[in-house]
Amino acid sequence: MNTDAEREEVYGAPEAMLAVRDDLTPMLSQYADLCETHDDALVLFQVGDFYEAFCEAAETVARTCEVTLTQREDSTGTWPMAGIPIDNAAGYLERLLDAGYRVALADQVEDASEASGLVDRAVTQLITPGTVVDEELLEAGRATYLGAVARDGDDYGLAVVDVSTGECLVTGADRALLLEELDRLAPAELVVGPNCDLPEHSFDPMETPFDPGAFDSEAATETLSSYVSRPDAVVDADVERRAVGALLAYAEYAQGDSKLEYVTRITRFDPREFLQLDATAIRSLELFDSRSAHAGSTLFSVLDETACAPGRRRLEAWLRRPLVDRDAIEARLDAVGELADDALTRADLREHLSAVYDLERLVARVSRERANARDLRSLQTTLDRVPEIRGTLDNVDSGRLADLRDSLDDLADVRDLIDRAIVDDPPQEITEGGVVASGFDDELDDLRGTATEGREWVSDLEARERERTGIDSLDVGYNQVHGYYIEVTNPNLDKVPDDYVRRQTLKNSERFYTPELKEREDEILSATERAETLEYDLFCEVRAEVAAESERIQAVADALADLDVLRTLADVAVANDYTRPEFREEGTEAHGGIEIEAGRHPVVERTQDEFVPNPTSLPQGGVALVTGPNMSGKSTYMRQVALVCILAQLGSFVPARAACLPVVDRVFTRVGASDDIAGGQSTFMREMSELTEILHNATEDSLVLLDEVGRGTSTADGLAIARATTEFIHDEVGAMTLFATHYHDLTDAASERSGVFNLHFTAAQTDGEVTFLHSVAEGPSSSSYGVEVAQLAGVPPAVVDRARGLVDADSADDASESNAGGVDDAPDAATTEPTPTESVVSNSTRNEGVAEAAHDAENGTLAAYVDDLGNNPHASNGESSGASGPRAEPNSKATSRVGSSGTHTAASDDTLDEVAAELRDADLVDTTPLEALNLLSDLKGRLE
Numbered sequence: 001m002n003t004d005a006e007r008e009e010v011y012g013a014p015e016a017m018l019a020v021r022d023d024l025t026p027m028l029s030q031y032a033d034l035c036e037t038h039d040d041a042l043v044l045f046q047v048g049d050f051y052e053a054f055c056e057a058a059e060t061v062a063r064t065c066e067v068t069l070t071q072r073e074d075s076t077g078t079w080p081m082a083g084i085p086i087d088n089a090a091g092y093l094e095r096l097l098d099a100g101y102r103v104a105l106a107d108q109v110e111d112a113s114e115a116s117g118l119v120d121r122a123v124t125q126l127i128t129p130g131t132v133v134d135e136e137l138l139e140a141g142r143a144t145y146l147g148a149v150a151r152d153g154d155d156y157g158l159a160v161v162d163v164s165t166g167e168c169l170v171t172g173a174d175r176a177l178l179l180e181e182l183d184r185l186a187p188a189e190l191v192v193g194p195n196c197d198l199p200e201h202s203f204d205p206m207e208t209p210f211d212p213g214a215f216d217s218e219a220a221t222e223t224l225s226s227y228v229s230r231p232d233a234v235v236d237a238d239v240e241r242r243a244v245g246a247l248l249a250y251a252e253y254a255q256g257d258s259k260l261e262y263v264t265r266i267t268r269f270d271p272r273e274f275l276q277l278d279a280t281a282i283r284s285l286e287l288f289d290s291r292s293a294h295a296g297s298t299l300f301s302v303l304d305e306t307a308c309a310p311g312r313r314r315l316e317a318w319l320r321r322p323l324v325d326r327d328a329i330e331a332r333l334d335a336v337g338e339l340a341d342d343a344l345t346r347a348d349l350r351e352h353l354s355a356v357y358d359l360e361r362l363v364a365r366v367s368r369e370r371a372n373a374r375d376l377r378s379l380q381t382t383l384d385r386v387p388e389i390r391g392t393l394d395n396v397d398s399g400r401l402a403d404l405r406d407s408l409d410d411l412a413d414v415r416d417l418i419d420r421a422i423v424d425d426p427p428q429e430i431t432e433g434g435v436v437a438s439g440f441d442d443e444l445d446d447l448r449g450t451a452t453e454g455r456e457w458v459s460d461l462e463a464r465e466r467e468r469t470g471i472d473s474l475d476v477g478y479n480q481v482h483g484y485y486i487e488v489t490n491p492n493l494d495k496v497p498d499d500y501v502r503r504q505t506l507k508n509s510e511r512f513y514t515p516e517l518k519e520r521e522d523e524i525l526s527a528t529e530r531a532e533t534l535e536y537d538l539f540c541e542v543r544a545e546v547a548a549e550s551e552r553i554q555a556v557a558d559a560l561a562d563l564d565v566l567r568t569l570a571d572v573a574v575a576n577d578y579t580r581p582e583f584r585e586e587g588t589e590a591h592g593g594i595e596i597e598a599g600r601h602p603v604v605e606r607t608q609d610e611f612v613p614n615p616t617s618l619p620q621g622g623v624a625l626v627t628g629p630n631m632s633g634k635s636t637y638m639r640q641v642a643l644v645c646i647l648a649q650l651g652s653f654v655p656a657r658a659a660c661l662p663v664v665d666r667v668f669t670r671v672g673a674s675d676d677i678a679g680g681q682s683t684f685m686r687e688m689s690e691l692t693e694i695l696h697n698a699t700e701d702s703l704v705l706l707d708e709v710g711r712g713t714s715t716a717d718g719l720a721i722a723r724a725t726t727e728f729i730h731d732e733v734g735a736m737t738l739f740a741t742h743y744h745d746l747t748d749a750a751s752e753r754s755g756v757f758n759l760h761f762t763a764a765q766t767d768g769e770v771t772f773l774h775s776v777a778e779g780p781s782s783s784s785y786g787v788e789v790a791q792l793a794g795v796p797p798a799v800v801d802r803a804r805g806l807v808d809a810d811s812a813d814d815a816s817e818s819n820a821g822g823v824d825d826a827p828d829a830a831t832t833e834p835t836p837t838e839s840v841v842s843n844s845t846r847n848e849g850v851a852e853a854a855h856d857a858e859n860g861t862l863a864a865y866v867d868d869l870g871n872n873p874h875a876s877n878g879e880s881s882g883a884s885g886p887r888a889e890p891n892s893k894a895t896s897r898v899g900s901s902g903t904h905t906a907a908s909d910d911t912l913d914e915v916a917a918e919l920r921d922a923d924l925v926d927t928t929p930l931e932a933l934n935l936l937s938d939l940k941g942r943l944e
C-alpha cells in the first residue's frame with residue numbers, strides 16, 4: 001500500500017504539463033483537463049486500444065503493473081508514458097487497486113473515425129475498492145460495500161451500497177453501535193461526512209474524500225428522491241437520509257455521473273433488531289476467518305454448501321446478522337426442517353440453483369448498460385429455471401417456502417423477449433452484428449436479405465466470368481482496402497473484357513472490378529453496415545426493456561438467494577446430524593437458560609477423528625467457571641455454546657442431540673491475551689477495553705464468553721479482576737456467562753453466589769503421559785497439567801524437569817501451609833470459605849480482598865467493589881497465590897497494613913495516606929470499569 005503522499009503525486013494534472021499548458025498538443029491538453037477535474041484519482045486515458053498515463057502517473061503505472069515505461073515526444077517536450085491494453089485491463093487495474101490507487105477511466109466517447117479533429121473523451125468510471133463492478137475484480141460470493149457515514153450530534157447515519165448488485169442498506173446508530181456496524185459490514189470504501197471523526201478501523205477501508213455539500217440535508221434528499229418517491233417515508237431520520245443521499249451521489253459520480261437505475265430498493269434496518277455480534281466476537285468465534293490450528297475451517301466454511309453466488313452472499317449476510325425475532329427464526333427453521341426431511345426436493349433445488357448465473361449482478365449490468373448479448377442469454381437461461389424451481393416447491397407446507405415459491409415470478413415476458421431477440425449463441429461484441437435473431441425485426445431481415453443476396457451474386461460471379469472470358473484461373477476475391485475484385489493473372493490479361501476497370505496491379509496479376517460488381521458491393525456494404533447499426537440499436541432497446549424490469553428480476557434473485565441458503569442449511573443439517581433447536585417460550589419459568597444435550601463444536605468436530613459431545617446447562621443469569629488443564633477443551637466448549645446459539649438464531653439446525661435455547665440479544669467474547677493479536681494497544685489494555693465493553697453493554701439476555709480474563713497482567717491483579725468481573729456480571733448484569741480460567745482460586749466464587757457454579761475438564765495421566773478426555777464435569781478442576789502440555793509441545797527436557805521440580809516443591813509447601821490461599825489441588829478447597837482472620841494471618845492474597853470487598857458491597861456496582869477494595873484492609877495485602885506460581889518466593893506487593901510476612905517491603909505511611917485519600921476522593925459512581933482499573937493500577941504502582 002502506498003502512502004497518501006505517493007498517491008497525491010500521481011493524482012491531478014502533472015506539474016510539468018501545467019508549466020507549458022498553453023503549448024500542449026490538443027490531446028495532452030485534454031488529458032491535463034481530465035486530470036484536473038478528477039484530481040482524486042489516477043487518470044487512465046484511452047488512446048486507441050490502450051489506456052495511457054503520463055509523467056509521474058506513467059512511472060507509477062509502469063512500476064505497479066510491470067509494463068514498459070516509454071515516452072511520447074512532441075513540440076512541447078518528451079513525456080514519460082505507460083499504457084495498459086484495454087482488452088486486458090482487469091488484471092492491471094487490480095494491481096493498481098491493490099496498491100491503494102483510485103483509478104479514473106477516461107474513455108473515448110465518440111467514434112474515432114467519425115471525429116473531426118480531437119476525439120471526445122470523458123471519465124466514464126471511477127475504479128475504487130468500493131465502486132468496482134468489473135466481474136474480474138469482484139469476489140463472486142461476497143458483497144463489496146461502499147459506505148457513507150453522516151453525523152448529527154451524537155447520532156450517526158450509516159449507509160452502504162453494493163454497486164455490483166444494487167443492494168442498499170441504511171441505518172442509524174450512536175457512536176458505539178456505528179463502529180460495531182462498520183465492523184460488521186466492513187465496507188471496502190467509506191465516504192465520511194463532515195465532523196464524523198472516525199477512528200481507524202481494523203478492516204482498513206479506503207476513506208474517500210467527497211464533496212461535503214453532498215451530505216447537506218437538502219442535497220441528499222434530492223439525490224434520494226430520484227430513487228424513491230418519498231425519501232422521508234423510506235428513511236425517517238435526517239442523518240440517515242444524509243448518509244444514503246451522499247452515498248448515492250458519490251456512487252453516481254463514480255459511475256460517470258449516471259444514476260444507479262438498479263438500486264430499486266433502499267432497505268432501512270435497525271441493528272438492534274438482530275443478534276449483535278461485534279468484530280471481536282466475529283473474529284474470536286472464527287465465523288469467517290480462522291487463525292487457529294484448523295486454519296481455513298470456519299463456521300462459514302462448514303455451512304457454505306451454497307449452489308450459487310447470490311446464495312453465498314446471502315448466507316454470509318445471515319451469519320453476520322442472526323435474528324432475534326422468534327417468529328422469523330421459527331419460520332426459517334420450519335423451512336429448513338421441511339427441506340431436511342425431503343431429500344428429493346433438496347437435490348432438485350441444488351441442481352437448478354447450481355445452473356443459475358449470478359442474477360443480481362447480471363441485472364445490475366443490464367441496468368448499467370454494460371451487459372452484452374451473452375449476458376442477456378445467461379439471464380434468460382437463469383430465468384428459464386424459475387418455473388422448474390417453483391415446480392419443486394408445489395407441495396411445500398412451510399409458510400416461508402410457500403412465500404418464496406409465490407414470489408418466484410417466472411418473468412415469461414422477459415424470457416420471451418430475450419429468446420425472440422437474441423441469437424442462441426451470441427458473440428462477445430455487440431457492435432459487429434450477429435447478435436439479433438432473424439425474425440425479430442423486419443427491417444433488419446430485409447437488410448440482411450439484401451446483403452446475403454448480394455454475396456450470393458458475388459459468389460456466383462466467378463463461374464459466370466470464367467465462362468464469359470474463357471479465363472479458367474480468374475478469381476473473385478475481397479479485401480478490406482479495395483473491396484471486391486476480379487483477379488486475372490498476367491498471361492491472361494489480353495482476354496480481359498472492356499467493361500473491366502483496373503483496381504490494383506500486383507506482381508503476377510491485375511485486379512479489376514466491373515460497374516455491376518461495384519454496385520453490388522456498395523449494396524452489400526451499405527446493407528451490412530446499416531444492419532450492424534440497426535442491430536446495435538435493437539440490442540440496446542431490448543436491453544433497456546429488460547432493465548425496465550429490474551425490480552421484478554431482483555425480487556426473483558432475492559427469493560433464489562434465500563432458497564439457496566435454506567436448502568444449504570438443510571443439507572448441512574442432514575450431512576452433519578444437526579438437530580432443530582427449540583426456543584423457550586417467553587414468560588415461562590424456565591425462560592432464558594441454555595440447555596444443550598450432547599453439544600458439539602461445528603468446526604472442531606470436522607477436524608477431529610472423534611469429537612466428544614458435551615452437555616450445557618446454563619440457567620438465566622448463571623455464571624459457569626470452567627477450569628481444567630491446558631488443551632483439555634475449555635475454549636472449544638465455550639465457543640460451541642455460542643456457535644449453537646448463533647446457528648439457531650440464523651435459522652439453522654444445531655450440532656447437538658437436543659437444544660433448548662433462549663433468544664440471546666448479543667454474544668460477547670473476551671478471549672485470552674495470547675489467543676488474540678492485539679493491534680496498536682498493549683495486549684492487556686485491549687483485553688480491558690473489551691472487558692469494559694462487555695460490562696457496560698451486556699444484558700440479562702446476553703451470552704458472555706470470558707476466556708482467561710486477566711491473563712495479560714500479574715497473577716494477583718489478574719485474579720482480582722477476574723473475581724470482580726465474575727461477581728459484577730452475576731450480581732449486576734445477569735448475563736449467561738461461561739468463564740474459562742486457570743485461576744483456580746476463582747472457583748471459590750461458586751460457594752458464595754448461588755448462580756455461580758464450577759465446571760471442569762479432566763485429563764488422565766498414566767506413566768507421565770497425559771490423555772485429555774475432553775468431557776465436561778461438574779465442580780472445579782484439581783490439576784492443570786501445564787508442565788505435561790509443555791512437554792507435549794516439545795519444550796526441552798531440562799526445562800520441563802526443572803518446572804516439574806518447582807511444581808512439586810510448591811505442592812509440598814502448600815501441603816504444609818493452611819489452605820486459606822485457595823489452593824486448587826482438592827476440589828473441595830474451592831468451597832472452603834476463607835474467614836477474614838485466615839486471610840490476614842495466612843498471607844491472604846490481595847485477590848481475596850477483592851473478593852470480600854465484592855461480597856460485602858451492598859449497592860452492587862463495580863465501582864462499589866472497587867470502592868470497598870480501597871477501604872478494605874485485606875484488599876491491599878498482596879502476595880500472589882497463582883495456582884502454578886512458586887509459593888516459596890514472596891513478592892513485594894504487600895503493604896504493611898495487613899501484617900504480612902516479614903519479607904515484604906512496606907510502603908511508607910505517607911504513601912499509604914495519599915493512596916487512601918485518593919481512593920476516598922474518587923468519584924466512583926461515574927467511573928467506568930476501565931477507569932477504575934486504571935486507577936487501581938496507578939495506586940498499586942505507588943504502593944509498590
Ligand SMILES: Nc1ncnc2c1ncn2[C@@H]1O[C@H](COP(=O)(O)OP(=O)(O)OP(=O)(O)O)[C@@H](O)[C@H]1O
Nearest residue numbers: 608610611612629630631632633634635636637774
Ligand atoms: N470435545 C472435544 N472432543 C475432541 N477433541 C476436542 C474437544 N474439545 C477440544 N478438543 C481438542 O483439544 C484441543 C484443545 O482444546 P481447547 O483449545 O479448547 O483447550 P483449552 O482447554 O481451552 O486449552 P488452553 O487452556 O490451553 O487454552 C482442540 O484444538 C481440539 O483439537
